[in-house]
Amino acid sequence: MNFDLDKFLPYRLSLATNTLSQALAKDYAAFDITRTQWRVLAVLGAGLEGEQDWTAGAIAHKTMMDKTTLSRAIKNLIERGLVKRKAAQDDGRASPLALTAKGRKLFEKIVPIALAHEERIVGNISNDDLKTLERILGALLVHD
Amino acid sequence: MNFDLDKFLPYRLSLATNTLSQALAKDYAAFDITRTQWRVLAVLGAGLEGEQDWTAGAIAHKTMMDKTTLSRAIKNLIERGLVKRKAAQDDGRASPLALTAKGRKLFEKIVPIALAHEERIVGNISNDDLKTLERILGALLVHD
C-alpha cells in the first residue's frame, strides 16, 4: 500500500499550523491568555464599532470553536475585567460582548507582538505565494 | 488599531486545518482510532520495510507530538494488538515499533478512506496551486 504521510495534506497542514500556533501561544501566554481567550479578544478587538453584535454564539460560529469552550473563556475574561457584557437590546438570551478599556489596552499590547510574529513567518514567503496561499485557504474552507 | 483577524495567517491556517482534521477524525473514529493513534499507524504503515527504526521518540520527533501523548497512544495500540515492539538491537532503552498483521490490516482499511477524504478537498485545487501550497508549507516548517 503506497501511502506517503509526508505528502498527505491534512498532516502537512496540521504540522505547519501547530508549529505556528504553539509559537504564537507563547507570546500571549506571557499575559496569561490562552489560545481561546486570544481568539475572543481578537474578534472583539478587530470588530469595528457598531459593526455587529459579537455574542458568544457569533464568535463560536465565526471561529468554528465549541461554544462551551468559548463560554468558559469568556467567563474568565469577564472575571478579569477584560471583557464585558453589553445590554441585549432585543433578545434576552443573547449577550453581546465588548472589550473593556482594560481589555482593549491588553489587545493593543498583544497585536503588535502577534503581527511581528506573523511577519517573521510571512517574511520568507513571496507576495505571489502569499496570495496563492490566501486563495487556497479560502477554498479549503467551505464554511457556510 | 488596525488588526484584521480574517487576514491573520495563523488564524486562517488554524481554521482550515481544524476543519480538515475534524472531518478526517470522524473517519477513523469509526474504527475507535484517535488522531494520535492514527498518526502512529500512519508513520508505521507508511514506513517501508527496514527503512528506519520507528521508536516512540522518532515518531514524536517526526510528527512534533508530545512523547507522553504518544506513549499512551502506543500503549493502547499494543494492548489492542495493532502494534508490537520489536526487539531493540543496540539500545536497551529504545523500543522500535511495528504494525502487527492486524494493525496493517486496519491501516490498509483506513488509508483509502483518508485518501478519498483528501481527494475531496484537494480536488478543488489546481495542480499549480497544490505545488505552491506544498512549497509554502515546507517553508513554514523549519523543523530542525
Next chain:
DNA sequence: AAATTATAGTTGCATAAGCAACTTGTTTAT
C-alpha cells in the same frame, strides 16, 4: 393565548493533552 419547538448560553462529565518528575539504561568525564 397555550403548547410546542427552537435557540443562547451554562454546567456536568468523560476524555485528551502536555508539563514535570521519575525509572531505567547509556554515554562521557575524570
Next chain:
DNA sequence: ATAAACAAGTTGCTTATGCAACTATAATTT
C-alpha cells in the same frame, strides 16, 4: 572503573476540550 551527565520512555497531575444534558428566553403552531 566510577561518578556524573544524558537519553528513552512512563506515570502523576493539572488543565483543556467537547459532547450531552440542562436552564432560560424566544419564536412558532394550532
